[in-house]
Amino acid sequence: MKKYQNVTIKGTKEGLTLHLDDTCSYSDLKEELDQKLSESSKSQSDKLISVMVQVGNRYLTADQKEELRELIRQKKNLVVDTINSNVITKQEAEAERIAHEVVSIAKIVRSGQVLEVSGDLLLIGDVNPGGTVKAGGNIYILGALKGIAHAGCSGNREAVIAASVMKPSQLRIEECLNRAPDHYPGEDGREMECAYIDENNQITIDRLQALMNIRPNLSKLQGGF
Amino acid sequence: MGEAIVITSGKGGVGKTTTSANVGTALALQGKKVCLVDTDIGLRNLDVVMGLENRIIYDLVDVVEGRCKIHQALVKDKRFEDLLYLLPAAQTSDKNAVSPEQMKVLIDELKQDYDYIVIDCPAGIEQGYRNAVAGADHAIVVTTPEVSAVRDADRIIGLLEKEEGISAPRLIINRIRNHLMKNGDMLDVDEITTHLSIDLIGIVADDDEVIKASNHGEPIALNPNSKASIAYRNIARRILGESVPLQSFEEDQAGMFSKIKKFFGVK
Numbered sequence: 001m002k003k004y005q006n007v008t009i010k011g012t013k014e015g016l017t018l019h020l021d022d023t024c025s026y027s028d029l030k031e032e033l034d035q036k037l038s039e040s041s042k043s044q045s046d047k048l049i050s051v052m053v054q055v056g057n058r059y060l061t062a063d064q065k066e067e068l069r070e071l072i073r074q075k076k077n078l079v080v081d082t083i084n085s086n087v088i089t090k091q092e093a094e095a096e097r098i099a100h101e102v103v104s105i106a107k108i109v110r111s112g113q114v115l116e117v118s119g120d121l122l123l124i125g126d127v128n129p130g131g132t133v134k135a136g137g138n139i140y141i142l143g144a145l146k147g148i149a150h151a152g153c154s155g156n157r158e159a160v161i162a163a164s165v166m167k168p169s170q171l172r173i174e175e176c177l178n179r180a181p182d183h184y185p186g187e188d189g190r191e192m193e194c195a196y197i198d199e200n201n202q203i204t205i206d207r208l209q210a211l212m213n214i215r216p217n218l219s220k221l222q223g224g225f
Numbered sequence: 226m227g228e229a230i231v232i233t234s235g236k237g238g239v240g241k242t243t244t245s246a247n248v249g250t251a252l253a254l255q256g257k258k259v260c261l262v263d264t265d266i267g268l269r270n271l272d273v274v275m276g277l278e279n280r281i282i283y284d285l286v287d288v289v290e291g292r293c294k295i296h297q298a299l300v301k302d303k304r305f306e307d308l309l310y311l312l313p314a315a316q317t318s319d320k321n322a323v324s325p326e327q328m329k330v331l332i333d334e335l336k337q338d339y340d341y342i343v344i345d346c347p348a349g350i351e352q353g354y355r356n357a358v359a360g361a362d363h364a365i366v367v368t369t370p371e372v373s374a375v376r377d378a379d380r381i382i383g384l385l386e387k388e389e390g391i392s393a394p395r396l397i398i399n400r401i402r403n404h405l406m407k408n409g410d411m412l413d414v415d416e417i418t419t420h421l422s423i424d425l426i427g428i429v430a431d432d433d434e435v436i437k438a439s440n441h442g443e444p445i446a447l448n449p450n451s452k453a454s455i456a457y458r459n460i461a462r463r464i465l466g467e468s469v470p471l472q473s474f475e476e477d478q479a480g481m482f483s484k485i486k487k488f489f490g491v492k
């Protein structure tokens with residue numbers, strides 16, 4: 001007779017947590033999960049109960065995750081909220097690293113050129129008129145921005161654009177677009193500025209120092225100084 | 226073994242052909258053996274500016290297609306003792322008659338016999354441009370002090386920087402008009418060089434003598450008394466590695482002065 005100990009169910013305020021053992025085989029796990037849920041699901045109300053699944057150090061493919069969700073969903077009033085695993089593939093890790101890394105480049109982005117990175121961009125140089133920089137994350141330019149900058153281009157409204165000299169022909173953050181004024185008032189100024197999407201869903205330009213209040217998440221330093 | 230320099234610009238009509246003719250002539254005046262190559266196939270005019278049109282028998286396309294040997298197509302400039310030659314472009318074919326690979330072979334062959342090969346590039350960034358840069362070791366970008374010309378120069382510099390085997394491009398600002406720069410109605414030399422951030426190898430004033438000389442088939446560089454001629458000769462010396470300071474004509478100083486006044490907020 002098999003001992004069933006690979007699946008443990010805990011009730012919490014938010015719903016149920018299913019702990020799935022990470023040492024047994026996947027098929028054993030599925031079988032036992034099916035059993036356990038059948039026993040305990042002759043449940044009280046019709047209210048949907050959200051379930052968090054903890055799989056420990058087991059790696060689940062997308063198909064397997066779908067299979068588990070399906071299995072749990074079949075027990076009438078259970079819905080899987082999240083599946084948490086301690087492990088991801090090297091590929092996923094690499095993608096995550098790239099999405100969060102700051103890529104630094106010392107170059108001039110000239111007319112007709114497009115420079116694109118998936119994470120944050122630190123450009124040491126200028127973006128000339130007709131040149132374009134794009135980043136999945138934030139864009140920081142140590143130099144003059146005179147062309148087009150598009151931050152958060154894969155869908156991040158929190159992204160910001162900062163430049164030593166802010167004279168863009170166009171700014172874009174996520175889907176928001178902001179054309180340059182036809183004439184910049186005065187020759188000087190436009191130094192050390194940043195752009196972000198404000199509460200009215202418009203791109204606003206402000207002093208660089210405004211960012212610490214508007215986007216506190218930009219600070220990655222743990223603890224403080 | 227010689228060096229090949231391509232003269233290019235992106236935008237048309239800014240002075241590539243004039244620059245090629247005069248820089249080539251000035252290099253020959255310095256005693257270097259020079260071959261000018263016109264790659265503007267279909268719209269050749271380096272031969273006209275050099276006054277060598279009547280002596281053309283074969284052209285670049287004839288050489289590439291094997292109808293003649295290179296030396297048969299080269300036109301000698303009689304004003305020089307065996308120092309200055311021109312390989313003319315074809316007038317009847319179009320730019321696709323030649324490939325970049327063929328151009329490279331041709332330029333490499335010329336480099337055996339000449340100190341400098343000066344390549345006149347057609348306007349644009351298509352096939353003609355690719356042919357012209359194919360065999361080049363160095364590039365000189367010509368612009369005028371106009372926003373559109375500078376924009377195209379920027380584009381070309383971006384392309385040249387990607388080209389393997391070509392050293393960092395250098396800049397000539399042509400057709401400078403001091404009164405316009407002085408009044409801030411034209412980009413000034415500083416603005417242009419900061420914007421493009423490449424080394425400046427020369428500035429040439431806008432000068433009617435340049436046009437007259439070209440129309441007579443006598444490049445202005447041959448005339449020792451004109452300002453433009455001195456400018457071209459200085460460029461040739463800088464190509465040879467001499468450090469020649471930029472000429473400071475009176476008007477330039479006036480230009481500087483007005484800039485300083487502006488800086489202090491004086492009208």
Ligand SMILES: Nc1ncnc2c1ncn2[C@@H]1O[C@H](COP(=O)(O)OP(=O)(O)OP(=O)(O)O)[C@@H](O)[C@H]1O
Pocket residue numbers: 234236237238239240241242243244265346347348399400401429430431432433435436439453
């Ligand atoms: N410094 C100068 N001062 C006055 N006129 C000039 C100067 N430089 C060039 N020009 C004139 O400008 C016109 C265009 O010059 P040029 O033919 O050399 O340009 P280009 O760049 O070769 O043109 P294309 O793109 O058609 O080949 C000519 O009439 C020439 O005489």
Ligand SMILES: [Mg+2]
Pocket residue numbers: 241242243265270345346347
């Ligand atoms: Mg020309």
